[in-house]
Amino acid sequence: MPPQPDPADPHWLSQARAGDASAFDRLVAPYRRPLHTHCYRMLGSPHDADDALQEALLAGWRGLASFEGRSALGTWLYQISTHVCLRLISQRPRRIESPDHGPSFHTTADLGQMVTGPVWLEPLSDDETPGNGDAHEDPADALARRQSVALAFVAALQHLPATQRAVLLLRDVLEYSAAEAAGMLGTSVASVNSALQRAQKTVKDKTPAVSQAAELQSLGEGGLDKLLGAFVNAWESRNIEELVRLFTEDARFTMPPLPAWFDGRAFVRKFIAERVFATPWRVLPLRANGQVGFACYMKPEGGDRFRLGAITLLSLRAGRIAGLHSFLDPAVHRRFGLADEIL
Template sequence: MPQPTPPDPNAEVECLSRAQAGDTAAFDRLMAPHRRQLHAHCYRMLGSPFDADDALQETLLAAWRGLAGFEARSALGTWLYRIATHVCLRMVSQRPRRITSPEHGAPLQATAELGEPVAGPVWLEPLPDEEWASATSPEDPASTLQRREHVALAFVAALQHLPGTQRAVLLLREVLEYSAAETAAMLGTSVASVNSALQRAQKTVKERMPAAHAQQHPPLGGQQARDELLARFVRAWEQRDIAAMASLLAEDARFTMPPLPAWFDGRRFALMFFAERVFQTPWRLQPLHGNGQAGFACYLQQAGDEHFRPGGVVLLRLRSGLIGSIDSFIDPAVCRRFGMPDVLL
């Protein structure tokens, strides 16, 4: 299994020796190539980048405390993933499962009342692409697609339905590509138990995922068609054009907006929400990417305010040249995570 390593293996050996002797700067250099992938692993396990922050911090602290006893019988990355996985398993046992809007309640068929925000560690939260995507390692298109599928909102949401151990097994085996024997060693269990857990996890994820990872397939016509679809979406939203928006949405399109519990199922009701609520104020959209999906930072202008201010982060699921879902995250903490300024200049 490929592991993140520094360009010079000898440098890692020297760095490890210095870190084991208590050199904190050497430890930081040793961890640097692993931090991003460890964080992504914790995010998949926990469904929240903020929880993943906590898990990564605890993982690094445990690694620092235990590094003197690391004898390099396995790769450093393997040792770190073992620590991170056990940290996440403990957190999974102590925190509520992250959910999506359809799991919280039934869709609305009117827009007058959207409910009060549901606070607390409840909702599945998005991850900015710059926090997980490699900025330096070129990949072939198939590898890029697979990496996006492994961080897609639908995949991470499906993982949250698994018991902790099944979640860990699926990720270690299918995402990180460890063998059954390696996974069993990391989790302190048997190969038979790993294989059994993997089968059960695969079945649950398949049942919970939209049809065959379709959310990651580009529209017919490739990148150009995808870009044109996104440009039309921006124009329709900013110009508050219901007819144009209707031409972009799949018949079964969904619109969600955590931490508000309200969500709308189907093009008819999504368009009703656009017409009666969203399009009552001016908007400006700027492109962003999260969870391997295209999206937008959405800024709205309230009556009496000359400025456009953060309204939410929107991620789109594209399917067969149409938009299959609009997942809007209106938590200010999520907006800040994606780098949205308080005022759009």
């Protein structure tokens, strides 16, 4: 659902139209985080979403005189942000996951050269998503919020043509009507309905039948604590057999910006045993994209401290780990405000 703050305060709207930038900031403040999350879904990167949001708010500031109040302020801002994202999509490569880049690896000696640049799908910290941590949030709304930022969902969106991506988000995530979406995109209701049907089919084909939010709900707090506790114990003790017992048969391990990824429990086991567990680790819990994960710290040979090496998100299925999505880019790490080293 789009945010539903109070209608734009006439006083602050009048002041903003008169050139008061602080008044404009007060008007748009309730929308900043929801708009950023919308741009993230469109673009697949919180850093790209930063750029889009900045450009959209600048366009809103410059074009405030054209806002006549016939639609909600939020709708107007979403319209501007969506068009900014559509333009950026036309200028930048789409964000991908490791399987989109190339085939899985079967050996661990050479993991390839880092593939740099704005290429990879990036995680979004739960601290940056609207509604997170709201004790009064309706459970159904919380479930929908987590589903709408799940890695698999955002990754599937990147496979859609830009307009289909926008239509799906406006209709199914933000819950605008077909007529409202058509007005925001400058197209017809028929075109919106057609694009939505095609987009829904693609996303359904590219996402798990059960969302991560539903998997977490099914597992329950007790079951999740047990699973994560077993994962931490096995990882930090480098107990490969205990760790592998937690994986599904078709588990995957990815590690962008390295091109290497491993498909299937046997190959994931081989990689962890031969490369990952060659060094001691400490892991600290975190959440991103509505999913559970860890900040992973490794101790270099001869070192006395553990250094941040990866942010790893887990994908769960039926109480087991089906995916380890490990992000190695320091720019991604900085987004989470983590310590570079721990004892």
